[in-house]
Amino acid sequence: MDLALLVEQALEQVSGAADENALIQVKASFLGRNGALSSELRGLGKLPKEERAARGGELNVAKKRIEEAVAAQQENLRHASAEQQLTEAQIDVTLPALGLPLGHAHPLTLVENELIALFSGMGFEWVDGPEVETEAYNFDSLNMPSDHPAREMQDTFYVEDGIVLRTHTSPVQIRAMEGRTPPLRVFTTGRVYRHDSSTRHSPMFHQIEGFLVDDRVTFTDLKGTLYAVVRELFGADVKIRFRRSFFPFTEPSGEIDIWRDGKWLEILGCGMVHPNVLKGVGIDPQKFQGYAFGAGIDRIAMLKYGLEPIRVLFENDQRVLNQF
Numbered sequence: 001m002d003l004a005l006l007v008e009q010a011l012e013q014v015s016g017a018a019d020e021n022a023l024i025q026v027k028a029s030f031l032g033r034n035g036a037l038s039s040e041l042r043g044l045g046k047l048p049k050e051e052r053a054a055r056g057g058e059l060n061v062a063k064k065r066i067e068e069a070v071a072a073q074q075e076n077l078r079h080a081s082a083e084q085q086l087t088e089a090q091i092d093v094t095l096p097a098l099g100l101p102l103g104h105a106h107p108l109t110l111v112e113n114e115l116i117a118l119f120s121g122m123g124f125e126w127v128d129g130p131e132v133e134t135e136a137y138n139f140d141s142l143n144m145p146s147d148h149p150a151r152e153m154q155d156t157f158y159v160e161d162g163i164v165l166r167t168h169t170s171p172v173q174i175r176a177m178e179g180r181t182p183p184l185r186v187f188t189t190g191r192v193y194r195h196d197s198s199t200r201h202s203p204m205f206h207q208i209e210g211f212l213v214d215d216r217v218t219f220t221d222l223k224g225t226l227y228a229v230v231r232e233l234f235g236a237d238v239k240i241r242f243r244r245s246f247f248p249f250t251e252p253s254g255e256i257d258i259w260r261d262g263k264w265l266e267i268l269g270c271g272m273v274h275p276n277v278l279k280g281v282g283i284d285p286q287k288f289q290g291y292a293f294g295a296g297i298d299r300i301a302m303l304k305y306g307l308e309p310i311r312v313l314f315e316n317d318q319r320v321l322n323q324f
Contacts, residue, residue: 003058003059003062006030006036006037006062007062007065007066010026010030010037010065010066010069011065011066011069013026013029013030014026014027014066014069014070014073015069015073017073017077019077020074020077020078023070023073023074023077026070027066027070030066031063031066031067031070037059037062037063037066104321104324105324106313106321106324107301107305107307107313107321107324108206108297108298108301108313110301110324111233111297111300111301111304112189112206112208112297114232114233115189115208115229115233115297115300116189118229118232118233119187119208119210119229122185122225123185124185124186124187124210124212125185125186125187126186126187126188126189127172127175127176127186127187127188128172128188128190129166129169129171129172129175129176129188129190130166131165131166131190131191131192131193132159132163132164132165132166133163133164133165133166133171134162134163134164135151135162135163135164136162137171137174137175138164138166138167138168138170138171139151141171141174141277141280141281142170142171142173142174142248142249142277143248143249143274143276143277143280144248144249145248148248155167155194155195155196156194156195157193157194157195157203165192165193166192166193167192167193167194168192168207168209168294169188169189169190169192169207169208169209169294170209170249170292170294172186172188172190172209173186173209173211173249173277173292174277174280174281176188176211177211177213177278177281177283178281178282179282181283182213182214182215182283182288182290183212183213183214183215184211184212184213184214184290185211185212186210186211186212187208187209187210187211188208188209188210189206189207189208189209189297190206190207191204191205191206192204192205192206192207202298202310202311202313202314205296205297205298205310206296206297206298207294207295207296207297208294208295208297209292209293209294210292210293210294211273211290211291211292211293212225212290212291213273213278213283213288213289213290214288214289214290215287215288215289216289217272217288217289217290217291218289219252219272219291221291222270222271222272222291222293223242225291225293226256226268226270226293227240230256230258230267230268233300233304234258234303234304238258238259239258239259240256240257240258240259241256241257241258241259241264242254242255242256243255243257245269245271247269247271248274249271249273249274249277249292250270250271250272250273250274250291250292251271251272251274251275252271252272253269253270253271253272254269254270254271255267255268255269255270256268256270258303260303265303267295267299267300267303268293268294268295268296269293269294269295270291270292270293270294271291271292272289272290272291272292273289273290273291273292278290298310298313301313305324307320
């Protein structure tokens with residue numbers, strides 16, 4: 001075979017390859033396993049011994065020239081492709097910049113802010129309190145005896161003896177009443193903790209708590225306040241049911257249910273502040289009365305926005321959060 005002619009044909013086809021796929025095929029036809037030059041290299045063993053070295057040197061030179069040509073053409077094709085992409089995908093710098101996606105409030109924050117606005121508009125003062133509490137504030141001051149079931153380890157997270165993660169926001173009531181003289185109109189919001197986890201419960205959740213203490217406070221005041229709040233949250237036509245209940249720190253006690261999806265669902269607990277609670281903070285229950293209420297912000301959000309189970313509120317699923 002005429003090597004000069006073979007190399008000339010190879011270089012011509014390499015330079016004519018219009019893209020990398022065509023170049024790969026050309027390379028294979030000459031340098032591949034069954035390529036023309038490869039066949040010549042395999043045939044060296046059939047030549048007389050004295051001719052092998054010279055022929056082998058010629059074949060290696062031919063192979064090197066073809067490989068160099070392939071590499072050069074490959075670089076040319078890549079450069080041309082990059083130039084084409086730059087030409088076709090030019091950026092119009094006169095166009096307005098794309099806006100960055102803005103963050104937005106979490107559904108729990110939306111509900112909490114709505115509640116804060118409602119009670120602030122009614123003249124209630126927002127106060128805060130610690131999440132790590134003493135048993136005295138979390139239980140004793142709220143008329144819970146030492147043998148109350150809620151104080152057991154299966155319900156309460158104990159940090160150490162006498163110190164717990166607060167199981168409700170009610171201790172803030174005690175702290176807010178201590179050393180102050182009625183009239184008092186106070187509420188708080190925040191995280192609370194209980195040893196409970198299910199589709200409807202979380203070990204950490206959020207509550208709103210409030211109370212009003214004055215010398216002329218009745219159960220009617222309590223019902224009027226809470227009915228107004230529930231109607232603001234769920235609409236003026238929401239069906240509301242008030243039923244009797246029990247809480248150690250209120251007497252009498254009640255719960256409010258709303259009618260949703262063909263059934264009654266509990267929305268909050270409330271009642272008149274127990275005389276023992278008032279006595280504990282130095283307020284004379286013969287002179288002053290008060291009402292208190294508490295609700296789970298998470299539960300309100302679940303009912304208001306149709307979110308279930310409760311873990312949806314804490315998974316940071318953008319498909320859910322982007323709806324708000």
